Amino acid sequence: MxxxxxxxxxxxxxxxxxxxxxxxxxxxxxxxxxxxxxxSLAELRERLSGRGVPRDDELIFILLGRLAKSDGRVVDGHIQQARVEMRRLDLSEPATRRAIKAFNRGKDGRDNLRVHLTRMKTQPHAAEGLLRACWRMAWADGKASRTERELIVLWGKWLGWPADKVEGLSSTEDEQRTRTPASRGGEYQDALRLLGVRSDSEPAQIKRAYRRLLSRHHPDKIAGSGASQKQVRDATERTRELHNAYAVIKDTRGFR
Known part of the structure; x- marks a missing residue:
């Protein structure tokens, strides 16, 4: 370093x-x-440019904005997907405003993304969440273009991920995107069971259940207790399932 x-x-x-x-x-x-x-010197140059180092919750939207503009034009599907990601992350009002600003910042393509992504190599669960969000944005208009694929694979490389592992995330996100309405109904019931809530539970109650489980299973907390690598991987997968379940319930119920 x-x-x-x-x-x-x-x-x-x-x-x-x-x-x-x-x-x-x-x-x-x-x-x-x-x-x-x-x-690094590159990070110093980035700071001196006046753009500053983005927070993790801003970096993801810089990447999404870059992807949305990568084929030349941002379409409504990209905008809608950015909003879905904001709901998925359960952003506060100030954080939502920062996310919108970061998305627009990403569209201009002037950030040195390698500098920011290299900093996340030591956060594998955060890196996976970021890459999955990128694939969801790539599929937002119904297809993941060659340019979008190349960008995501490159970003994965900077995060320390091999290309085949990055590409594997694309298949998972596309499979979820193309599920039938019937299977989505089953997905909603599964999400309710995972969070331990009912279909008539109040949004505040659902949010509390989600945050309680997220705190209990977060990989950083597990890793800090001296757990094995398998236990950390299991916690990472459990956290991803909780994120997805909460997003499904919010989308189905229509609350933020």
């Missing part, structure tokens, strides 16, 4: 006071790198 202020401080210190100056400059630069959470 190339800490930019550490390098700059070390170089400036050496120019001023040889080796002792380099050591002091590097220490001061490292402290600045850690305080500002700057991990």
């Amino acid at each position: 190339l800490w930019p202020f550490t390098v700059i401080g070390g170089g400036a210190g050496f120019a001023i006071a040889s080796i002792p100056g380099a050591m002091l400059g590097a220490l001061l630069g490292q402290a600045l790198d850690r305080r500002l959470h700057v991990q």
Whole structure:
């Protein structure tokens, strides 16, 4: 990892006071790198451009905006899918406004996405959720174009995922998209059972049940307790199922 202020401080210190100056400059630069959470020269350039480093809940919508515009034109299906993702994430009003702004930011294509995605390599469950959302956006207009596929595979590579594993997520999301209405009805009942709520439960009650289960099964919490890799994988899958179940119930019931 190339800490930019550490390098700059070390170089400036050496120019001023040889080796002792380099050591002091590097220490001061490292402290600045850690305080500002700057991990590469590319990230420093991104910050100096005035665009700033997006939050995780903003990054996903920057990617979705980039995908929506990748074939030249954003269609209504892309807009609707972005709204679905906002509901799926259960965003607050301020977070929803940030998401809309991030989606529009993504459409201009000026962000150095490699910098932001490389930072997420240590968050495999978050990376999977991000890639799945990208595939859902790619399928939003009924087909995943070659350009969209190439972008998602490239982003997966920056996240540390092999191409075949990234492509495998596409098949899963397309299968869910093309389910028949009858199977969607069964999906709704399955979602209710998974969250332990009834079809007449109040939205607030459903939300509490979802958040309680999400907290209990979150991979970060499991990993922090010294669990095995299999237990963390199982928790990641359980979290994904909870996200999907909550999204199905919200879409069926029509609440946010």
